[in-house]
Amino acid sequence: MWNFLARNKQVGAMLGLLSVAAVLAIILTTKGGSHAEENNGVEEPEDISPATHVFSTYSLPSNDKFMPSIGNGHIATNIFSDTVYMNGLYNGRAGYSHRARIPAWANIRLNSTLTHHPYSPVYSLDTKEGVFKVRVDRERSVVTQRIYAHRFYTRAIVNQISVDSKTHYDPNFLYQELWIAIKLMPGEESKDIAFEDPIPEIIDGRTVWSSCGQTMESEDLTYQPLPVDVCAFWTSVPDHLVVPQRGSRVFTFAMTADKNKTIARQELIKVLQEDGEELFQKHVEHWQQLYQQGGVDIEGNLELGKIVNGIWYYFLSSLPSESSFQPLDKYYGLSPTGLARGGTFEDYEGHNFWDTETWMYPSILLLYPQYANKLLQYRLDMAYVAAELAKLTGHKGYRFPWESAYTGVEVTQPCCPDVAIYEQHISGCISFAVRQYLAMTRDEEWLKHGGCDIVTNIADFWASRAVINYNTGLYDISNVMGPDEDHRNVTNSVFTNVVAGYSLYLAQYVSCLCKSYYMAKDPDHWADIAWSLALPYDEEHNYHPQFSGYHRGDKIKQADAILLGFPLQYAMNTSTRTNDLNYYESVTRENGPAMTWSMHTIGHLKLDDHRKANAIFNKSYEGFVREPFKVWTELRRPDVGAANFFTGMGGFLQALIFGYAGISIHMDRLEIDKPRLPPDATKFIIRGIKYLGANLTLELQANSTKLSVTSLDDNWRLLLNDGKYNITLAPGVTVILPGTGPFTIRSEQWKDCKLPSDIIGQNYLRPIGT
Template sequence: MASFPDSGWSPPDVNEESYVFTCSSADLPTNPLLMASVGNGHISTIVYHDRIFMNGLYNGEGKKSHRAAIPALNRIQLKPRAETTSIFSLDCIKGSFTEVQSSKDVQVQHLVCAHRTIPSLLVNQIRIERVDGSTQDSEVTINLEAGSMDLQINNELLMHHYQGWYCIWQEGRIDIWSDEIKTNQLVYGCQYYLLSSLPAQYDANCTVHEFYGLSPESLSCGDGTGEDYLGHVFWDQETWMYPPILVLHADIARELLNTRLRVKEQAQRNAEANLKHGVQFSWGQAVTGLPVSPSDDCEKYELHVSADVALALRQYFYLTGESTDSLTDLSQQLADYWISRLSWLKDKQKYGVLVQNWIRKTVVILKNGIVKGSQAFVILVGVMPPDEWHYPINNSAYTNMGAKLAISFPSEQSQSTLPAKSSREEPTSTDIYVPFDDKLNYHPEFDGYSVTDPETSHVKQADVILIGYPLDAETNQSVRESDLDLYEKVTTKNGPAMTWSMFCIGHMEVGQPAKAAEMYERQLLQATPPFQVWSEYPDETGAINFITGMGGFLQSLLNGYVGIRIRAEGIRLQPELPPSSSRLKVTGLNYHGAKFDIDIQKEEKTVMRTDANFSLREFFLSYEEGKPADVLDTNSIVNLKDCQSLIYQSES
């Protein structure tokens, strides 16, 4: 096992190969973007790459905006020597990359890391040692991008870096014991790459920089030279990367919410520019909150991002119980936006989200901004759903359901905090129309969509099935099964990775473990060895170091196999082991200030409360409402039954 001197912590008792990814020169990826990266949430670089990226630093205005590339003047690479071998390693636990070059006389080690507690520092360490007492003269050549460099000897520098990473892993993580080494590596690799793009929160000595958000291609890319997302923040942050961070690192999750709060005023101006109330977040966000997506269509129609942010606020409130004035106000303004965005569907006697191509006649604009008239459809622009192959369309099932949740959340919040601030009339959640086909017992993706039409039914990525999870808004199992079955048949097999994560979660939820395992394995095709870097599409194309897909994979474990659901009444669990695994453990699940470890083994499943916060109200574990519950005291271990359970907190 790796040595962790003076750390006060040891890594999980899994095979070291699970979190230290090693290869020879012959096995290095031919695509340099598939090399390992190092980062700390402030700066990041792909190892041996000629550029560094900094969170929040962009070039260009508007649609020309992209992450600024800083020349990597401190780039170092050992020059290959005759009769030497090189071994390359990424250590996910220590957050460092190492090349060890060996000959019969001398061993040279080059280590690189983005310092965890001094975020502006990119560290290179060179160690040269003689082998077996050799006295032979040896020449070692080091290629320096800058031409010269100051050398310092500082053993404490690396120890502080390691301590920063140990604090993060101690606070919350997923451990797995699998027969498949790739599965083990993906679990640690996905956590590492995601955390490498996020700021540290657990070290008091860490320098804090303002954080501007997560982009799908991580912090190590984004200047537009590849197929990336230019370093911009999209719905990916709230829908794909945020959920696993929230469960394991609630403090860091709050930083993600802050990336939306900091541009709230611009989001208000975005809404006003479109004659709407509340806040409308840009599809692509950089520093100011102004629209920066190079796609005019996505910026105009893909409005569900403002429902995705509302869902993230709801999940945070359920999990932490925290409801500050700023978060409550943002929730209300998101609700106001969706209220003003709805139209009255006369034929359905429901509210919907529509396309601007209908006759304007006998129109009445109510004081709440909702439009009614003698025509069924009136004057509001349409939407693009997560399935970006269809737009502009009326009444996206996913968007409308997200709007329902966004509108209902402030009143739900007010039951625990202050009265809702809005004085405008609101539709109830039952007033909002979501397409449904009674004959096939499923949700059409939008008005006019038919899943049986071979010409128009093809879907780019997970869309309608997101109503079941993460929206958690479809409780009818037969409908859930129909949505999963019908949409799997029409969803392209070459789509983005997180699609299969959502199918996996859905099949676990409806009790179809064999089908879930198939989807679980399918998502793994997007990871490329030896450093387990994900690409957006399975042929190593699209965005590289695709942390969107990695976030989806982590959700397939937490929300699929552990069965975590974040709800108003508590944390639902229904744990099972993933394929080819003998043990799965979640350390540091956050809930209302307490911490819990969930340990799933073949022989038993347990939950243990690990915090020592005795000022909190009591926590319980129950299986059926009204039945006696187990008390979850600090350091107590309670066995989980093979059914759904609930962790909840007493009301007094």
């Protein structure tokens, strides 16, 4: 993926939990009365909450890009933004396709948060309730605003303003009512959707407005001959809310949006019929069901604990709900800045890249395999377009575009044609994601409904890309670009060739799994090509050059060859992996994207260099996480690039889960090797690991590692080997894991099919070893 610089080159919630004394203590201990910290000359508000799941502040970021988002996988917005985005709603032809802007008829502001005011608001994001809160302690009342994208009523963004009058009031006060000034700020008309003039109607005594329209321009006339319809409904918003002086009241306002007018209207009616508190509690219950399924908990290091909770909150905000009032629309993937962003050039326009499968997907798969399935389903849905792209470029099988959106065609900006032409490794990354999915789930139904087809067709693409070199006797793949986008149109990109080889081997394996219902063409031919693919290796320096002809010392943009060690887990000598890590660390430019150093962290942890791993781990997030709402930026402070950068978040999660926790996914086992605590943590828990239908929890403390079993799938009997004994796992069992491992969890072989060999280039060009 190419960052913004490269492209241009071509405390409401917290206060509810704390006592007044505790809040006063926080205020009094804040240095100099200021609630901002200085970072390279840029002030950022402080997060004042002591809770790992709540981010609270007295002032909002000066840069709107650092504002948090709310979302439910169908609809999303940044807090106090004038823009709402919807899953699968794009506007613009081909490379100009971007998320289509819906005016934010849900953007309601308290006047006390817009101007200088004697009352100091507290702003809070509660990641476990999925809600943003504003609390204003006024002279005669406490006003709390809750803003959330409802997790069950998925077409709705809800604003609730509660006004609670104080019991101690001045009896001589002239007015007997409380007036709370508010303002609806939807922004200008959309340039992406031709909305009709809003139409009012009365529903259950309330004035409701609606407007429908169509996107201005189709992404591709072949696959999208007609524009997309969209309708929005929203409640009328007065200038003031009025409450009796001694009373209290909750006011509920809502906006709904959908491609279907009837669905949007029915959803709004249902939301308005709900009791205000019951409406909110229903939303919270659905959020908490997600948190109960899995999570990563860190104790002892509050900063890391908060960052992790923020990542899962933002991920889940962009993933679809598991149950909803209305049937869910088709899901259109997880883009580098999530569903709440993507209307602009610098936020990658809501497109799907390799970022999804390589950076975000692995951690999601481990805890939420149902969402991994949906991410793969997006690729399956677009496979017929990938087949056409392969044909257009003179190849067989499926070639997936570097960027895709609504139709699945290539939508990379015209500014940068090279990435669209050469960065073909995305097809191999999709196949590698399938490999991980099958290893974790053994989902045969998925294979039957497209999985066999996508694996074998990606292999056909790579088989048609590989050309025999009669001088070496090996197959070359030329005219490509690896993850390092500073070098383009190269031959035998080491990363590309390995993911291509893995794709070919996986097709041979899957052809065995699918043989009773899917006929593959000569599956051994794929393995023969994989075995004979060239793999660049420098014997003198005992390392992997990025590609054939790479000049040692050339600077690179980001992690590339070191990805062989992880996530690809390609077998090599320890000395080779050490040299790969040390060399590429020295030539990676400092202004690269956030995720690079997470892979270096995992590499050094695997090599038992804990001191260096900890130092690089700090480098993987420091300067990329912006306070107070833990919004990630693509580039290190003071640069920004894309925000909120899910790709960097995904790398960070992998450093924790696959690095410090030592978990690794293999076709025949789940492995835990050399688990250890992250820096300054006293406890590290990964809840809800889903392996072959089992629900497992891994808990690390300074002197102990425990694996607990919540449930098992009756179809798969699991054995844990602790290095000495085989232990049959059963629900309720907790096993103390001695030493550092490796510990393996296995089931019986699947369908008596031989596992992929995964040996690339016959190892002529590198030393053999593990």
